[in-house]
Amino acid sequence: MNRGRVIYEDEAEPNFRLAYPSAALAAFVAYYFEVNQSATLANPLYLNALPNLSNLLCISLNPQSWLSINQKTGTVNAVKGSRLLGNLTDLHTSIYPAGVHEFYVKFRPGMLGQLVGFRTGEVENANVDLAAFIRLTELEERMQAAAVFSERVRLMEAILVKPVLEIPIDYRQKVVQIALQKFDRNAFNPNQPLRAICRELGVSYPSLHRYFNETLGYSPKYCQKIIRFKNALQLYKRHGSRYPFEDIGYTDFSHFVKDARQLTQRLPSEL
Incomplete structure (x- = not known):
């Protein structure tokens, strides 16, 4: 199949x-x-x-x-x-x-x-x-x-x-878009947690959480998770299971596999 x-x-x-x-x-x-x-x-x-x-x-x-x-x-x-x-x-x-x-x-x-x-x-x-x-x-x-x-x-x-x-972009939307860009770039920097990103953006985590829910309908943690998984899957396709998944925020390869099953109901090799 x-x-x-x-x-x-x-x-x-x-x-x-x-x-x-x-x-x-x-x-x-x-x-x-x-x-x-x-x-x-x-x-x-x-x-x-x-x-x-x-x-x-x-x-x-x-x-x-x-x-x-x-x-x-x-x-x-x-x-x-x-x-x-x-x-x-x-x-x-x-x-x-x-x-x-x-x-x-x-x-x-x-x-x-x-x-x-x-x-x-x-x-x-x-x-x-x-x-x-x-x-x-x-x-x-x-x-x-x-x-x-x-x-x-x-x-x-x-x-x-x-x-x-003609569409105005308000402060909340600007913050959310910058945060998403940071999630993508920082997929390779697991040492920068959400609260550190909040400090860079000059907002509290409760405010960031509210902005995400008001503009997208999802939490920052969920958005960060699916962006990290997309980047990790690309690395897996290039390098296989020997890639050091700790470098992109996973505990180990099995943690990446767990995310794959949770998000897609498949193993990474089936994607």
Whole structure:
């Protein structure tokens, strides 16, 4: 049985394209990417998505359905058309057959909610029709008419820049975004606990906890845990179980395996 695999942003894949946003949109958008499965492809592509904090806009460029499977609940969704994809609390496997062509915008945690009006926790594991949130027909037509990925990126940036720059980012959101960046960078510095990060940010832990819950719907500890696991899994894929997992905040390799089972119901080797 094909269990799928996790692909990281720095891995070259023939069926993927990836581009980063302009400076004007970098506070809102993490990156753009595209899944493009040739119509003559023999085998479907199986991809695993780890628990995460990001929301995605998915613009359908070709009317070919694909499958999304929640590996914890066993729920299978047949996905077709443009979608809003919520952040994941469970491992999901996407199965892309021949003919799938999708353009994605990966927003930074909490930022898509600022654009269309929800908290991250309110759309967890969601896979809903994008037309419920935005005027879709013209957007799809313009994206489908663009000949290449780079053109679609420029078009999407032009569409996003005005509404995004009109959104005020308050103090709480700024603190949360900086904290998330520190969680990512400090995944390799286990000697910097949350309270030390709070001191750097000039806030108390109760305040940081409140800001996270108000803007994302999750605690700082949970967010730090899933970011650390994502980074640790990448290191495991590169170096195997001999990597010193103590260097990234785990007690030992078995602690990392325990997190894998808790977050994904799988062993690291099955991801």
